[in-house]
Amino acid sequence: MTTFALIPGMCHGGWCFEQVTEQLRRHGHRTYPLTLTGLSERSHLLHGGVNLETHIQDVTAVLTAENIQDAVLVGHSYGGMVITGVAGRVPDRVDSLVYLDAVVPRPGDSMWSLVSDRERQWYLDVVETGDAVRPLPFFDPRATPHPLASLLQPLAITGDTAHVRRNVYVYAAGWADQSPFTPTYQRLREDPSWTTYALDSGHNLMRDAPQDLLKILLEIAEPG
Numbered sequence: 001m002t003t004f005a006l007i008p009g010m011c012h013g014g015w016c017f018e019q020v021t022e023q024l025r026r027h028g029h030r031t032y033p034l035t036l037t038g039l040s041e042r043s044h045l046l047h048g049g050v051n052l053e054t055h056i057q058d059v060t061a062v063l064t065a066e067n068i069q070d071a072v073l074v075g076h077s078y079g080g081m082v083i084t085g086v087a088g089r090v091p092d093r094v095d096s097l098v099y100l101d102a103v104v105p106r107p108g109d110s111m112w113s114l115v116s117d118r119e120r121q122w123y124l125d126v127v128e129t130g131d132a133v134r135p136l137p138f139f140d141p142r143a144t145p146h147p148l149a150s151l152l153q154p155l156a157i158t159g160d161t162a163h164v165r166r167n168v169y170v171y172a173a174g175w176a177d178q179s180p181f182t183p184t185y186q187r188l189r190e191d192p193s194w195t196t197y198a199l200d201s202g203h204n205l206m207r208d209a210p211q212d213l214l215k216i217l218l219e220i221a222e223p224g
Contacts, residue, residue, distance in 0.1 A: 002095075002221035003030040003068050005059060009077030009102070010151075011135040011143040013040025016076070019210040020217070029221060032062060036082070038132070043144045048131040051149035052110075056085035063093045070095040072220055076206065077102050078111060078146075081155060087164060088157035096166040096220055100205050100213070101181050104169070104188065111151040116180050123151055166195060166220060170213065172205055173198045 004024055006017040014021075014033030024031040036055045038046035059082060063071055071094050075083035080102030087094045103114045112120060125134050132145035171185035189196040197216055201209035 001028055001030055002072055003070060004032065004072050004074055004217065004221075005062065005068070006031065006033045007059065007073065007075040007079035007082050008034075008036070008039070009075075009079050010133070010146040011039065011139055012076075013042075013142065013144075015040065015142060016140070016204070017074075017206050020206050020214055023210070023214045024217060027218060027221075030068075032066070034059060034062060038147045039144050040142065046132055046145065046147060048129075048149060050131075050147040052081055052085065052153040052155065054147075055082045055150055056089060059083070059086045060090050060093075063090060068093055072096045072098060072217075074098040074100060074217070075102050076100040077203065078151070081105055081109075081111060081150075084161075085155055085157060087161045091161060091163050094161075094164060096168065097161075097164055098166075098168045098170065098217070098220060100170050101172040101179075101203050102169075103181075104184055105155045107157045108154050110154045113154070119180060123148065167193060168216070168220060169194055169196045170205060170216060171196065171198045172201045172203050172208075174201045174208070175203060179203075 008016050013035035017033040021031050021033045035042050036058050038050040073083035080099045083097055084105050123133050127145050131148055133148055134145055135143035169188045188194045199209045199212050205213050
């Protein structure tokens with residue numbers, strides 16, 4: 001049995017992993033689809049102080065409370081910031097990292113510094129209180145505003161991530177226009193320490209290519 005912690009991207013909750021969660025559990029794996037503070041069913045906790053550090057603490061708290069020692073952390077899009085921070089914070093609780101069409105930050109990087117001007121323009125479309133970014137019009141109706149501070153705060157990694165058994169990148173090759181993640185994928189597929197996949201899917205891999213994604217996750221769960 002493998003333990004998966006599934007981290008959503010911007011504006012989404014753990015519900016976005018519904019299909020994958022159900023299938024992983026059918027295969028006998030312990031699976032935690034997490035919703036980060038200030039989002040979805042936790043949107044009532046949104047305030048200006050919710051930042052990247054808050055979201056890293058969300059995940060580390062679950063790993064600690066559930067006494068998880070060998071988590072496979074799966075981060076979609078913004079979730080790549082979170083899983084990288086968690087792996088550095090509690091290295092003894094993390095087995096592998098899986099980035100789903102996600103950012104792969106280095107220390108000092110933020111979402112703001114890693115994305116293109118087009119994404120930055122979106123980040124400036126904030127709600128009336130000024131502390132959260134509005135969901136894009138084509139998002140799932142359940143999407144909620146995303147804490148702005150989490151996109152601006154640089155990542156401070158405390159710890160060594162060299163212990164990670166597998167680093168995996170799953171690239172969505174089916175964007176209607178240019179993907180902001182193409183340079184990341186091209187860089188990592190030349191790196192022998194990474195395993196990379198390209199799926200004919202839009203950015204929302206969990207919705208658009210759930211069976212292909214499930215196959216990849218089940219391969220990661222295999223020992224060795």
